[in-house]
Amino acid sequence: MKIFTKIIDLQTFVSAQKAEGRTVGFVPTMGALHEGHLSLIARSRKECGLTVASIFINPTQFNNSADFEKYPVRTEEDKKLLENAGCDVLFLPEKEEVYPPGYDGPRMDIGFLNEIMEGKFRPGHFEGVIEVVYRLFDIVKPNKAYFGLKDFQQVAVIRQMTAHFGLPVEIVPCTTIRETDGLALSSRNMRLNAGERQEALFIYHSLILARDLASKLSPAEIKAQIETLYARSSLRLEYVEIIDPKSFETLEQNWVEGAVACIVAYVGEVRLIDNMCIYSCD
């Protein structure tokens, strides 16, 4: 695996590979890699001639500085995982390489997606995600980019961004990878102690419950039941929403195909996010 820290070196290598006819698959990450990330690498390797991963903990997408400071850094382990997964290129830039002094990326109005769920509870987060993903796409110039559906709303925001700027990148959403007991893989899981790791399973179980109830209750009734359950639990629920996967509108009385339940909850200090299709899923 080639490792580049400078844009010029990365671009020289990638453009030579493109000139030889390889399509470029890109997996942007913030490191602390797990099987979820490696599944994105595997998908890219299947579909593209060259797979590029990046590790960059983007400061501009953290609305909470403590969260940024505590974000796990595992660069040496990550390099080994990527190498073993058959990743061709790792882009590992310093902050100044991504955001040189005076850098001012293009902006867009995110609109509705910025008013709900992650947009509402993490002000500035999606602006930061758009800033870095736009910048990374501009540096790597991939044909396809792979994102996990655990961050369901993020995938929608990135799709909106590529459409808005007319970027020639296909966004490939990839299934959430779970532990055998159901916990969605997340770099943040590394911050949980053994007890919290068990408590975190409540999120998965509440999504399964929502799915089981979907044939009997309305979305609004399920939301209310989930809120009651969390109020009695050790987790602090930030939100539960049952949404239309296309419009992201909250569902109240009626179901739509592919309705998704989205949950964010704190286990101790750790903020975990998960979602599941709960109605008429393929």
Ligand code: PAF
């Ligand atoms: O999902 C993430 O890990 C990050 O938001 C991303 C897409 C790598 C941008 O920093």
